[in-house]
Amino acid sequence: MPLLDVKDLRTCFHTRDGVFRAVDGVSFSLERGETLGIVGESGSGKSVTCYSILGLIPQPPGRIEGGTAFFDGVDLLQCSPRQARSIRGKRISMIFQDPMTSLNPYLRVSDQLIEPLLIHERISRREALRRGLETLELVGIHDASKRIHDYPHEFSGGMRQRVMIAMALITKPELLIADEPTTALDVTVQAQILELIKAMQAELGMAVIFITHDLGVVSGLCDRVLVMYAGRIVESAGTRELFHGPRHPYTLGLQRSIPSLQPKGAELYTIPGLPPDPSAAIRGCAFAPRCEFAGEPCLLLDPALAEVAPGHLQSCIRVQAGEI
Amino acid sequence: MPGAILELRDVRTHFPVTAGFVRRRRVGTVKAVDGVTLTLARGEVLGLVGESGCGKSTLARTILQLIPATGGTVVLNGRNLSGLSTRELKAGRRDLQMIFQDPYASLNPRLTVFDALAEPLLVHKVCPPAEVGARVASLLRIVGLAPRFIRKYPHEFSGGQRQRIAIARALALEPKLIIADEPVSALDVSIQAQILNLLSRLRREMNLSLMFIAHDLSVVKHISDRIAVMYLGRIVELGGALDVIDRPQHPYTRALVSAIPTPDPAVERHRQRIVLPGDPPSPLNPPAGCSFHTRCPHAREQCRAAVPPLVPFAGREVACIRLGEF
Numbered sequence: 001m002p003l004l005d006v007k008d009l010r011t012c013f014h015t016r017d018g019v020f021r022a023v024d025g026v027s028f029s030l031e032r033g034e035t036l037g038i039v040g041e042s043g044s045g046k047s048v049t050c051y052s053i054l055g056l057i058p059q060p061p062g063r064i065e066g067g068t069a070f071f072d073g074v075d076l077l078q079c080s081p082r083q084a085r086s087i088r089g090k091r092i093s094m095i096f097q098d099p100m101t102s103l104n105p106y107l108r109v110s111d112q113l114i115e116p117l118l119i120h121e122r123i124s125r126r127e128a129l130r131r132g133l134e135t136l137e138l139v140g141i142h143d144a145s146k147r148i149h150d151y152p153h154e155f156s157g158g159m160r161q162r163v164m165i166a167m168a169l170i171t172k173p174e175l176l177i178a179d180e181p182t183t184a185l186d187v188t189v190q191a192q193i194l195e196l197i198k199a200m201q202a203e204l205g206m207a208v209i210f211i212t213h214d215l216g217v218v219s220g221l222c223d224r225v226l227v228m229y230a231g232r233i234v235e236s237a238g239t240r241e242l243f244h245g246p247r248h249p250y251t252l253g254l255q256r257s258i259p260s261l262q263p264k265g266a267e268l269y270t271i272p273g274l275p276p277d278p279s280a281a282i283r284g285c286a287f288a289p290r291c292e293f294a295g296e297p298c299l300l301l302d303p304a305l306a307e308v309a310p311g312h313l314q315s316c317i318r319v320q321a322g323e324i
Numbered sequence: 325m326p327g328a329i330l331e332l333r334d335v336r337t338h339f340p341v342t343a344g345f346v347r348r349r350r351v352g353t354v355k356a357v358d359g360v361t362l363t364l365a366r367g368e369v370l371g372l373v374g375e376s377g378c379g380k381s382t383l384a385r386t387i388l389q390l391i392p393a394t395g396g397t398v399v400l401n402g403r404n405l406s407g408l409s410t411r412e413l414k415a416g417r418r419d420l421q422m423i424f425q426d427p428y429a430s431l432n433p434r435l436t437v438f439d440a441l442a443e444p445l446l447v448h449k450v451c452p453p454a455e456v457g458a459r460v461a462s463l464l465r466i467v468g469l470a471p472r473f474i475r476k477y478p479h480e481f482s483g484g485q486r487q488r489i490a491i492a493r494a495l496a497l498e499p500k501l502i503i504a505d506e507p508v509s510a511l512d513v514s515i516q517a518q519i520l521n522l523l524s525r526l527r528r529e530m531n532l533s534l535m536f537i538a539h540d541l542s543v544v545k546h547i548s549d550r551i552a553v554m555y556l557g558r559i560v561e562l563g564g565a566l567d568v569i570d571r572p573q574h575p576y577t578r579a580l581v582s583a584i585p586t587p588d589p590a591v592e593r594h595r596q597r598i599v600l601p602g603d604p605p606s607p608l609n610p611p612a613g614c615s616f617h618t619r620c621p622h623a624r625e626q627c628r629a630a631v632p633p634l635v636p637f638a639g640r641e642v643a644c645i646r647l648g649e650f
Contacts, residue, residue, distance in 0.1 A: 041512035192599055216585030216586055243587065243590075259542045259546035267521055
């Protein structure tokens with residue numbers, strides 16, 4: 001049984017300007033210890049997918065309209081708030097993009113760090129602090145015993161992200177969701193944090209969902225990758241298959257527009273146009289208006305994920321028909 | 325240097341750090357830019373890379389005279405910009421324009437596209453007021469936007485379109501040099517490619533010189549002729565783009581290059597990454613000697629003694645005393 005099994009998740013936001021379909025029928029599953037990357041551009045629904053699973057979507061304006069998300073046999077979308085709280089922060093943890101806004105500036109790092117332990121485990125404060133210290137050392141903060149009582153502003157960006165990771169790992173979760181954890185950091189610090197997440201995963205044997213827009217980060221870290229566009233998964237494959245033989249025209253376009261994969265100075269491929277307006281109803285394939293291969297049926301038929309090679313799913317109907 | 329559009333000689337920008345509320349006193353100096361010497365040829369694209377806090381944006385603002393330099397000279401098109409009067413500077417700025425990182429913040433939300441693009445034309449009296457409309461429309465066409473957008477406000481555009489408007493505004497005065505400070509880092513990959521193509525095309529067609537500041541080395545390598553790598557206010561390596569990125573010599577450049585994740589799993593799984601320990605030191609209290617020695621895997625005792633000068637090595641300039649030893 002997979003650790004996490006999401007089926008046909010639909011989340012939308014009701015605003016004055018209409019209904020925004022942020023996630024529109026997303027299904028995927030994740031095994032224990034596996035690393036899954038979710039890539040897509042801003043607004044593709046990658047973060048909303050994970051926020052929905054964790055019950056972090058403010059309702060209203062958000063609404064989860066359908067689907068199931070089974071985590072170890074419990075449907076996270078249907079279970080009681082009490083049950084959700086017993087899983088969230090204990091068995092599933094999350095790291096956010098911006099370590100400055102996700103740490104409370106008024107509280108000492110020690111208080112924030114041990115909060116999950118005090119909530120989820122029957123443990124004394126002294127014991128919790130000891131575990132906190134241990135975790136801080138594990139994530140590579142020197143002089144942890146001196147720094148544990150500092151405030152977040154006394155740490156640098158990379159160090160704050162380490163504190164966030166320590167906070168997420170302190171309960172030894174089975175699943176870690178990392179939402180763009182390195183986007184706000186410099187490349188040298190990004191390298192440190194990616195190495196740290198890899199090492200922690202090996203140490204604790206947890207599964208990781210890694211949300212990012214950077215295909216480079218995905219390639220070294222993930223076992224499998226989902227590509228999202230306009231609230232749907234358009235392609236899902238093992239990392240190697242996806243990078244060496246992308247099948248969906250959108251994935252192909254993304255790959256061709258990355259400077260580091262092209263000869264220096266060459267004109268970069270650009271995907272024409274803009275992502276669709278999420279409040280407008282989409283008929284057919286959401287990518288069709290920007291797709292160089294699109295034909296008449298693409299605008300009419302709703303695409304569905306289908307296997308084009310073992311373990312390689314994609315949703316382009318022309319690829320499925322063997323036309324491209 | 326003949327044919328140089330911009331010459332920086334030993335440019336220094338220091339900020340005083342003060343403490344105390346009633347009696348303010350100076351407690352230190354942040355040396356944001358500390359002795360930068362550079363030349364930029366006509367039609368050349370120079371990439372400037374480094375981590376946050378290394379002084380790349382301060383250097384850009386110093387060149388534009390938005391922040392006064394503490395020392396050194398900035399010579400644009402044969403004319404020393406430091407020490408010009410406000411009026412002379414206004415004329416000098418016609419040749420020098422800037423594109424900022426965040427197109428959401430750099431456009432005034434209350435001005436239409438027309439207002440934003442007409443303002444520099446009117447301030448500098450580039451053309452008679454009657455022709456402004458036509459000029460604005462042609463600027464929009466150059467950056468790939470339809471002139472029918474002319475009465476729209478910034479919030480009606482996407483990030484990529486806004487960055488095009490910012491580029492059109494920078495082009496309005498037909499500058500000789502544009503400084504672009506992280507112009508694509510706020511954009512998605514597919515939009516980023518459009519803006520990079522646009523900048524390359526403008527540079528080719530208008531013989532623009534471009535100083536391209538970014539932290540994404542693959543983007544910088546793609547667009548630049550030469551690359552300067554900065555660390556704590558100083559240039560540590562300066563040379564041809566392919567030399568610097570594909571065959572880096574300074575230990576810092578090597579670490580920086582090895583830290584970029586490549587979108588190719590086959591390469592990514594097998595490579596050795598040089599992970600630098602710690603964070604860059606505070607520019608308020610920089611280490612003595614080579615400022616990189618605290619994180620450098622090759623540092624020796626003598627690295628603490630003196631600031632290493634930029635010396636020619638392997639077809640570029642590098643500031644390291646142990647070159648060729650590792």
